[in-house]
Amino acid sequence: MNGKTVVMGVIGADVHAIGIKILSHAFEGAGFKVVNLGVMVSQEEFIEAAIETAADAILVSSLYGHGELDCRGLREKCEEAGLRNIPLYVGGNLVVGKRNFEEVEKTFLEMGFNRAYPPGTTPERGIEDISKDLGLI
């Protein structure tokens, strides 16, 4: 265990259950304490879980193309709930249509996410980034 807790889940009405399980196993394997909220998780549930478990980061997954709508306002709500500057990560098929990822990434960074990942990102890459951001390596 590395002493860090991460809350993760699939946001909105998205029911893609496999990817989040893989991510959860990968992060546990890397020594994180994982609070996996599963699928169809609302913004409020992410925040409540993060407060109660004193999470070090929130990881949001979205695969059904509505990520932009579902994620809007999450940073503001975190600030309001007292989760000041908690690192927020997002990844998956975040938008519909043929937008290039740089554009998508920009949208999510402007929304207050610390990092955004395109489809096909390996868990290892996320683990490495988050470990760096949390001062583990």
Place this chain on the structure above:
Amino acid sequence: MKTLAIDFGSTFTKVSAICMEKAEIIGTAKAFTTIETDIRDGLNNAMKELHGQIGRVDFAQKLAASSAGGGLKMVAVGLVPALTAKAASTAACSAGAKVVKTFAYELSTAEQQEIFDINPDLILLSGGTDGGNKEAILHNAKKLAEIDRDFSVIIAGNKSVAQDVLDDLVQGFKHAVICDNVMPEFNTLEIMSAKNAIRDLFMEKIIEAKGLTEAAKLMDAPIIPTPLAVFEGAQVLSESLGDILVVDVGGATTDVYSMCSGVPVMTNVSLKGLPEPFAKRTVEGDLGMRYSLDSLVEIATIERKAVFCGDNGETMAELDKFRALCAADPSFVPEPSSLFGKFDKALCGMAVNLAVERHSGKLETAYSPFGQIFYQTGKDLTDVKYVIGVGGAIIYSPDPAEILTNAVRDEYSPEILKPVKPKFLLDKKYIFAAMGLVSRVDKQLATKIFHNELKEL
């Protein structure tokens, strides 16, 4: 061999004489509870009446439960309302306490005052999963330590700071005990340890505070809170009957107990929120037939737009008269065929309806890009086999079955997961608390008596 089961209630002290060999209740009696003078006076009065019925009997054992002096008054404190705060209030409620209020997040100065005004017997303090948030429970311990009231605190939060929380409370001269976290991991509910701590403190502290010390010496087992006795009675009954729901309509509150897993019966439903305990109790402080009649009438007429007996100006004026009568004399029992009797029955039905509705799980429909999906929060009671009616307003009604029909799922509100086709049973002699007490000594006997005494409608 005969056993005596005593229930020191807030209004009445009730005694039941049990014949162990025949597994029967051979007599019941009640008298006003005398908490102001000596609680044993009321007990002696009830015993005189009992002896009048069945003659002089020597009891091999005496067992007692108590809700005298307002019962076990508790406040629950947690962090997030839907998580540890809810877990704490669920634990306190399951231990038979009257949870006056549940507080969440960091307590404010105004809330300190509120707790001072409530003047609770016990406080259940939770907050943070194990290894999770520490700040809130530490802050709240300091705030509670400052309140100038003589309550005990049960610490059931983040284990990492439990000792620090205890130290803070002890500095404020509070009696405090540490038990297991009510939510050790995110979204898991572990209430047994807190429940036991509450029961122990009740025996250790509250018995004395409520003037029950002398009465306790007469008993062959420790006095426990009445709702806990009812709870344990219901648990024993469910071991032989399967999934059950017990509805107890009282003068001040309506209590509902469910004994079932409550997991979704339908296949395409996903559960949301905190897991529910198999044995669950809820208390509705605004639904009562006498002391809380005003709030019951208001909810029934304004919120539910219920129509009572024609609902013209005249009957509404009569309803006001009925309320005034009940307020002046809480022991008032109207003639069932009179208009007041009809009000009583209709309002009792409404209390059952609302209390079971609040106890039941709810189904929500959501439309996703993948079509219609269902979420369930709370317990699915649709498969519950028996609904058992307890309490004066139900058992003395000429038509208890009609009142209990209110516990059944309404075809126009299928999203409320009430029992669909339950059988109705009636606890004619109010034996639930007594059976809870007996079950602590002899479980099989309690089961037998239940089967002999409960009447199917």
